[in-house]
Amino acid sequence: MLEEKLYTHFGYREFRQGQKEIIEKIIAKKNVLGILPTGAGKSLSYQLPAILLPGITLVITPLISLMEDQVYQLRQSGLRIATLINSSTASSDYKHKLIRLRQGKYKILYISPEKLQQEFFFKELKGLNISLVVIDEAHCISQWGHDFRPDYLKIREVIPKLNNPIVVALTATATPMVQADIIKQLNLSNIEMVLTSHDRENIAYQVIHAANLSDKKNTLKNTVLSLAGPGIIYVNSRKSSEEIAGFLRDQGVTSVEAYHAGLPYDDRAIIQQQFMQGEVALIVATKAFGMGINKKNVRYVIHFDIPANIESYMQEVGRVGRDGQQGYALLLYQEGDEALVLRLIEQEYPTEALIHDVLYYLINRKQKYFTFLLEELKNSEINDQLLELIFFYLAQNGYLKWKKLQQGYEITILLELNxxxxxxxLNQIFERRREHRKKELKEMLQFIQNNSCRRENLLKYFSESLSKRPNQCCDYCGIDFSIFQKRLDVVTKSSAKLGWNWKEELTKLLPIGEKNDER
Amino acid sequence: MNSINPIPPLIQYIILSLIHQLNGLRSKTGIERLLLGSLAKQTLQDTFIFRLTAFYGLFDGLEKSVLETYLQSFLMNGYLLVEQEKLILTAAGKKQLDDIKKQIENNPMQENRNKLIIDKKTKMRLKDRLTLLVQSLSYLSQNQKNFVPVIDQIDAQEWVRKKLLPYDNFKIEKLTHALHYELDQLAAFLDEMEKQLLLYRFSGSERTALSWNQLTVYLGLLKEELLIRYNIVLHKIINIVCKNKNQFPLLHSIFYEDIPIGYLSPSTHRTWNLIKNGKTIEEIVHIRKIKANTIYDHLVEIIMISPNFDLTPFVEKWKQKEVITLYDQLGVVSLADYKSRLSQGISYAELKLIIIKLLANEGWGQC
Known part of the structure; x- marks a missing residue:
């Protein structure tokens, strides 16, 4: 019985929606595309089969923090069966891990997609008995997905060379169009789908229209002051992350921190940890915050700026209520908010000038095969991401083959370029991509402006319909706000005042004396 | 940093007194590089020759643009002026420097006698190791084996892992006691603010570290000043531990076991290996196909971090003597002042080398 195995290994009595179907298919050696909303226990649906199947399960996942988090979570539940290898794994560590993998000491190996492109590593992989390949965040493989990563497309070339393992593609959000594209891009003949609803029953949705910025900030302040945390506020820029955090602090919100990719790395780790430990109750973050943060009791998410599309919105909102308790999602909108997103869309794809410079360089190298560094292009707009997009589409059209090296790129020209x-x-391709992004943004706007049930509108976007309306549905169907109110008897850890005393503080960090005689 | 905030006295003091000591010899870029801790050859040599190790890298962690706004405002209110691209402290600037000196209580720069060139990479590695060791011991001494490391640097993680082996409760207890004891000893050398900066940036099982923004609120200082003070604390600790090896065996092993303090470029490393194998400059020129002057520059780099290096095989005795005589008269001003008063046979590269060695003999480059 699968339920028994579930209980022995993970301590749960029953499966959540979708998990069992996926697991049964894997055990029956079928390829699966699984859509499970954030917080629905995506990882368990491959971790249990990984334990049950002979050999090793390879999990491809885009973010290092995501891998670490998974390995850590497993360890916390007493399962020392997983390890990870990515580009920052130290070589001594790497060798050690490979030995243990060969000895069968691990059941699950997490890697980043670019690892698959390294020949010597791939050779090692082929030597291992890989029975299952999991593609996490599978929407990254689709050019129509909201987080397309060219290196994900290399996965399909690799799978057949691994002795045809079972393949599972998992994602939290995918429209039917993206679902079809994932299947097409993976190039798998027989793949079965397990679709669970995108609906998150325990989240109540609200959209508030603000007349102007100060109205918007005021609403934010009042909401935050009345709600029980922990919570996350999403904004679209580093600058507003700092500004809004500062504003709330000035308004008497204690325990609020900004989080964005511009902070020093140790500060980012500190703030993330404070949030996990409950020392900080509220984070004002850019989208850099979230992936890999598995905090179960987030009670609300507020979007202070308009998200770029419904998928991102769902993913960010999905961080609420992973413990199954009631949560709340508020979106604040002021007319014209979309202008910033439109600007970001423009910057996301190469401009004509940049395309010109790259092609000009490639043509004038007058070589069929060469390696080169980003700096050689002498273009101030250029970054890895934009360059890889250009390479990707040139490769897709048969002009070249490319590979990312430790430093720089390796290029093989296949067809003469004009x-x-x-x-x-390329212009045509990127114009189409921009149009697609703008269409997505428009759909987001429509969601905001629709005068009907939010939940139904969200589901409609994913071509689903509502099966059962929860009590706390949305601002149209009614929300009982009293259940979200701050309870005065709950005191967050951080509200305790810091008192400075060297000896006490030092002992708090490094306890000596009777205290650790428990063992 | 916005322009509404006045520049904190400590920051004013550091910038103005650095420019004062450089006495109109360096440009804005030169000064920025020194404060930000650039690894450029010129910056490293300046730091040493002008005895500015106490200033080197103090602004590490700040944006260059912030430093630029400081300099800009000093230029605007007449504390500084630019002459032939060199920054000069004006009379008003000198007065401001004297005034501000009186305003700062417990000025950490007054007792900053750091003579080491502490490069940022080394400094970061030491800080990361110490931070991670504290966190690991904090959790492990409570028998909590699973925690998310606040330091994701591989070097620190590997180092701590090794330090904890062979792993057992007795070892953890011993290390926890040792680190507690040594940090307590260290506290005797630090003032309250420095102690707070040190401990509040550590994370443990009972509480996480404080972010810079949080410390700004808690200590009532601007983030820029905190970052600078933190750099001064790190410099201080590195020096204390280096000088009192026997008092701080554990901290000493963190800082000095496998990383020498100071920066050597990869090319200098190769030259040094050849020198250790007894090769002469001519031979190295031949083997490495580089100019003799480049090798002299490498020797300068080597002496800056290894002051006991013997110069005799590389510069004739009479040259050394002549420079030493002049040094006793002039002290260090600018090397150009020396060149005109020395015999033709002494090259600029040799002069620089001898001066660096003299400074090394006086203790520069050592803790």
Missing amino acids: LANGIAL
Whole structure:
């Protein structure tokens, strides 16, 4: 019985929606595309099969923090069966891990997609008995997904070379169009789908229209002051993350911190940890915050800025209520908010000038095979991401083959490039991509402006309909706000005042004396 | 940092007194690089020759643009002026420096006698190791084996892992006691603010560290000043531990076991290996196909972090003597002042080398 195995290994009595179906298919050696909303226990649906199947389960996942988090979570539940290898794994560590993998000491190996492109590592992989390949965040493989990563597309070339393991693609959010694209891009003949609803019953949705910025900030302040945390506020820029955190602090919100990719790395780790430990109750973050943060009791998410699309919105909102308790999602909208997102969309794809510079460089190298560094392009707009997009589409159209190296890129020209044609081709592609993004943004706007049930509108976007309306549905169907109110008897850890005393503080960090005689 | 905030006295003091000591010899870029801790050859040599190790890298962690706004405002209110691209402290600037000196209580720069060139990479590694060791012991001494490391640097993680082996409760207890004891000893050398900066940036099982923003609120200082003070604390600790090896065996092993303090470029490393194998400058020129002057620059780098280096095989005795005589008269001003008063046979590269060695003999480059 699968339920017994579930209880022995993970301590749960029953499966959550979708988990069992996915597991049964895997055990029956079928490929699966599984759509499980954030917080629905995606990882368990491959971790249990990984334990039950002979050999090793390879999990491809885009973020290092995500891998660490998974390995850590497993360890916390007493399962020392997983390890991870990524580009920052130290070589001594790497060798040690490979030995243990060969000895069968691990059941699950987490890797980042670019690892698959390294030949010597791939050779090692082939030597291992890999029975299951899991593609986490599978929407990254689709050009229509909200988080497309060109290196994800290399996965399909690799799978057949691994002795045809079972393949599972998992994602939290995917429209039917993206679902179809994932299947197409993975190039798997027989793949079965397990779709669970995108609906998160325990989240109540609200949208508030603000007349102007000060109205918006005021609403934010009042909401935050009345709600029970922990909570996350999402904004679209580093600057507003700092500004809003500062504003709330000035308004008497204690325990609020900004989080964005511009902070020093140790500060980012500190703030993340404070949030996990309950020392900080509220984070004002850019989208850099979230992936890999598995905090179960987040009670609300507020979008202070408009998200770029419904998928991102769902993913961010999905961080609420992973403990199954009631949660709340508020979106604040002021007319014209979308302008910033439109600007970001423009910057997301290469401009014509940049395309020109890259193609010009490639053509004038006059070599069929070469390696080069980003700096050689002498273009101030360029970054890895934009360059890889250009390479990706050139490769897709058969002009070249490319590989990312430790430093720089390796290029093999396959077809002669013509500057004008090349620019026209790429421009057309990126214009289409921009149009697609703008369409997504428009759909987001529609969601905001629709005068009907929020939940139904969200589900409609994913071509689903509502099966059962929860009590706390949305601002149209009614929300009982009293259940979200701050309870005065709950005191967060951080509200305790810091008192400075060297000896006490030092002993708090490094306890000596009777205290650790428990063993 | 916005322009509404006045520049904190400590920051004013550091910038103005650095420019005062450089006495109109360096440009804005030169000064910025020194404060930000650039590894450029010129910056490292300046730091040493002008005895500015106490200032080197103090602004590490700040944005360059912030430093630029400071300098800009000093230029605007007449404390500084630019002449032939060099920054000069004006009379008003000198007065401001004297005034501000009186305003700062417990000025950490007054007793900053750091003579080491502490490069940021080394400093970071030491800080990361110590931070992670504290966190690990904090959790493990409570028998909590699972925690998320606040330091994700591989070097620190590997080092701590090794330090804890062979792992057992007795070892953890011993290390926890030792670290507690040594940090307590260290506290005797630090003032309250420095002690707070040190401990509040550590995370443990009972509480996480404080972010810079949080410390700003808690200590009532601007983030920029905190970052600078933190750099001064780190410099201080590195020196104390280096000088009192026997008092701080555990901390000493964190700082000095496998990392020498100071920066050597990869090319200098190769030269040094050849020198250790007894090769002469001519031979190295031949083997490495580089100019003799480059090798002299490498020797300068080596002496800056290894002051006991013997110069005799590389510069003739008479040259050394001549420079030493002049040094006793002039002290260090600018090397250009020396060149004109020395015999033709002494090259600029040799002069620089001898001066660096003299400074090393006086203790620069050592704790």
